[in-house]
Amino acid sequence: MPAASPLPAPEAGARIVRVDLAGRPYDIAIGAGLLSGIGARIAALRPGARVAVVTDRNVAERHLATVETSLREAGIAASNVIVAPGEKTKSYAGLEQVTEGLIAARVERRDLVLALGGGVVGDLAGFAASVVRRGIDVVQAPTSLLAQVDSSVGGKTGINSPQGKNLVGAFHQPVLVVADTAALDTLPARELRSGYAEVAKYGLLGDEALFSWLESKGREVISGGEARAEAVAASCMAKAAVVARDEKETGDRALLNLGHTFGHALEAGAGFSDRLLHGEAVSIGMCLAFAYSARQGLCSGQDAVRAARHLEAMGLPTRIADVPGDLPDTDGLMTLIAQDKKVSRGALTFILVHGIGKAFIAKDVDAASVRDFLEQARAA
Ligand code: GLY
Numbered sequence: 001m002p003a004a005s006p007l008p009a010p011e012a013g014a015r016i017v018r019v020d021l022a023g024r025p026y027d028i029a030i031g032a033g034l035l036s037g038i039g040a041r042i043a044a045l046r047p048g049a050r051v052a053v054v055t056d057r058n059v060a061e062r063h064l065a066t067v068e069t070s071l072r073e074a075g076i077a078a079s080n081v082i083v084a085p086g087e088k089t090k091s092y093a094g095l096e097q098v099t100e101g102l103i104a105a106r107v108e109r110r111d112l113v114l115a116l117g118g119g120v121v122g123d124l125a126g127f128a129a130s131v132v133r134r135g136i137d138v139v140q141a142p143t144s145l146l147a148q149v150d151s152s153v154g155g156k157t158g159i160n161s162p163q164g165k166n167l168v169g170a171f172h173q174p175v176l177v178v179a180d181t182a183a184l185d186t187l188p189a190r191e192l193r194s195g196y197a198e199v200a201k202y203g204l205l206g207d208e209a210l211f212s213w214l215e216s217k218g219r220e221v222i223s224g225g226e227a228r229a230e231a232v233a234a235s236c237m238a239k240a241a242v243v244a245r246d247e248k249e250t251g252d253r254a255l256l257n258l259g260h261t262f263g264h265a266l267e268a269g270a271g272f273s274d275r276l277l278h279g280e281a282v283s284i285g286m287c288l289a290f291a292y293s294a295r296q297g298l299c300s301g302q303d304a305v306r307a308a309r310h311l312e313a314m315g316l317p318t319r320i321a322d323v324p325g326d327l328p329d330t331d332g333l334m335t336l337i338a339q340d341k342k343v344s345r346g347a348l349t350f351i352l353v354h355g356i357g358k359a360f361i362a363k364d365v366d367a368a369s370v371r372d373f374l375e376q377a378r379a380a
Pocket of ligand 1: 150151153154156249253256257
């Protein structure tokens, strides 16, 4: 059993995790092959609604025909908007393409947007749905591990500004999430491993039992099958619980940012390029958060070593030196950390740990001690 709370048993091939938002609860259906039945789920949820599928060219090649067939078989009229793959699409231009595409398809308020793809498509389509006709409901169908365990759940949507990532957006909760774990079979191994960092994050931040389970089953999660579906379900349960108690990130939801402050600085330092994928940056960031916590006497050095050992065993980078190519110097990294949105009125806010599964929000973290730590961590 991976999670502290029992996982939902699969019924008709799907595990259902409920996100219990007051007045707006929604289900996350998790299982292999669910895209071929997505039409029936949508028809049951919203009889008579039309569906506009937003996806990218790569995902369209692999999954659009399956989804369109399923929608047709369920009697649902569908249209689609296909964008270019990649982070650059999460832009004002990408938003214009999607919103204009939805308007041209005559999508109405009672219709649905179906975001079919990874985190870029989910964030972009979700944000477009939140503004077209002052808000259309969205169904998320995430096709990357990262999107299945993180970005498709919880309602954060948006685009990047030239001044920074995710700076323009809205909370727009989906009405349904359909995570087809077999869709991950065609992903490059590096992308899967990168998504795995976000799975490990849930164990590291709040569930020691989940982390122990991952230590023995991590490889099976990557290779597919039941362990993968269990890991996605455990991750979604963890995220659903946090989102249900703090939807707009006024408190506890910030715990989900474990590893992200250091990680975002490294990602930005590497130019948001293929040199360092998001999950890889989070992996290094989590190791830094554990090592910094140990150095401050907040957690044991053994826990820091244990966290890093597992991530390394899963093929993830764990040290700053693992980032290929040049990075800004320590002061440059500190500037990037200070620009991060988790900085409130100049004080550094970090997610630190008292041990595996024991993350907490640390406000007023001393910048000089972080700089000193980073200087040493770069050489490690
Ligand atoms: N990815 C962090 C959050 O959804 O809050």
